[in-house]
Amino acid sequence: METVFDSADLPPADRFGWWRECLSNTHAPLEMTSAHADGFRVRQRVLRLGAATVWPAAFQPMVCRRTPRLIRRSDPETFHLSLVLRGTAGASWGKNEVTYGPSDLHVQDSSRSCTTWADGAGTIRTVGLEVPRSMLAVPPHLADRMIGAPLPGGSGIGGLLSGFLARLASDAGAYRPSDASRLGTILLDLVSALFAHTAEAERELVPESRGRTLALRVRAFIDRHLQDPDLSPRSVAAAHHISVSYLHRVFQADGTTVAGWIRHRRLDRARRDLADPALHGVPVGQIAARWGFSHPAVFTRAFRAAYDVTPSEYRRSGPGLDRA
Template sequence: MKILEWSTRNLAVRDRFPYWYDTMSQAHLHAWLATDDPARFHASARVFDLGTVQLSMMSHHTLRVNRPAKLIRRSDPEVFQLHLLLGGAGGLRQAGREVTVRAGQFLTIDSSRPYQGWRGPDGDPAEALLVQFPRDALGLRSDVVGRLAAAPFPVRPGITGVLAGHLKHLADNAESLTPHSARAVATVTLDLIAAAYADQLGAGDSLTPEARRQALLSLIHDFVRQRLGDPDLTPETIAAAHQISVRHLYKLFQEQGLTVAAWIRRSRLEQCHRDLADPRQRSLPIQSIAARWGFTDAATFSRAFRAAYGMSPRDHRNLAAAGHAPN
């Protein structure tokens, strides 16, 4: 997978903003950029090319951006950009709307419409995740999606929370993706964005069957992860929480090649494996860690751990303490 990385850290003061201007105009939409204080300007970006989807992690001091109609006539890739602001604040004027966006909110920009915006403020850099994708990639009508241009919406429990978590995890782990897995992740990302947009627009019926299935499965995964420590977590409680039948739940997991119980057990074991290698938790009894993640019987936990990792929980902890635990 192609990964591009830029930083102004080692550049002379006079070169920082011009360098950023040139690189961002090539990596993203061509727009006019300005900063109020070039002498204090610093920025960095990592751009992950997933094929259909481009994901960027960006950090920069205050910027003002202008993409007028004449730039659009000169070059328009016909894409949407979905921004997730992680720190700082910003503003956008597009499609007859003028809005302010803050950390913890999503914001959509349409490349085919003129816009002006800013992001800052002065002081700590603004941080954001940016997903760029073709206008027709979601399986939703472009004019319907366009209703969300300059219409921020918050990250909250449900599909927007799942989408935010997915993007953050992807930004942290994209380097490990193979080209094949990058394409698969791009498809999942588009399905989640489509579901989040449909949720905001009250247009759930317009989702493709695959996008609807992926959104439901992601919501179920998130629900289970939040409740791994509950020993009474069952397929029945999971199905009821998502208003589906247990049979439908089993079918969703069969398509992944796992049973519901196997996925829950694997997820619990992964958490135990991580915590047992954590030096900050070395004083905790092994069974306390196991119980935290839903294993109430020590013998059952030990057998499951050995089957998954080829060693006992105690041996794994000791190897981690010695500095050479296997992954």
């Protein structure tokens, strides 16, 4: 569940190169430079929590570049969120540049080239979080808009996420390996909530914006009612006082269907339960029923179509498939 890298354990000449390898494994391949490369000082802990990875780190000032060449070489298709605890950080994407201070959250996309830097007097302290793009409960076009968006980590949903990350960083030893998947699920839900809240707060006074806001509310409603076997486009539309045809148009804007989204979210929640060691004694059929699948055979066919394995095969493979 937790591994630690401390540059003090290595000869000074090897430290910066080793740190580059650590970041390439926990984030994505990067070009790195630092005025302190000779004898670089860094301590990083990596917490693998199901599909999410949290890495608290303390290090000297440095610059990182994610180039198109490195993206072609390897792209894990993740979002990286970084909570600044001490020092300052910045990022640039082409002509756009943003600076972050303590308690700020900033977002990067492993599929997008960028330059980031961290600076300050002495040691910079951050908590990094890696989450797969595909596992966030927000439409891709809204998630993309979080790149460079102001995400304050001192209040509201940002404060909830920041507090949770800081607590994980401070007392990871209090958790058991069987807690990892559940903690990862909480992180994914908090990131999804933060992205949805930020997009909704933009308050663009155009019909398109109101449609996006409705889509966020509908998706949140669906997530709250996934366990209801009677959840359907008709019941979702009725709960939001709109017609079924209008609901379908809202989802068509994101390239999906209402029924398809309900199925996707149910399968994702069932997949998380199957990967949870604490639930290995729960029959597959019971997990399927918990997430609204009335017929085990229907669940098995849908699961195989989504993940190329049966539910039982996925469970035997362990939670390592969460990052596939």
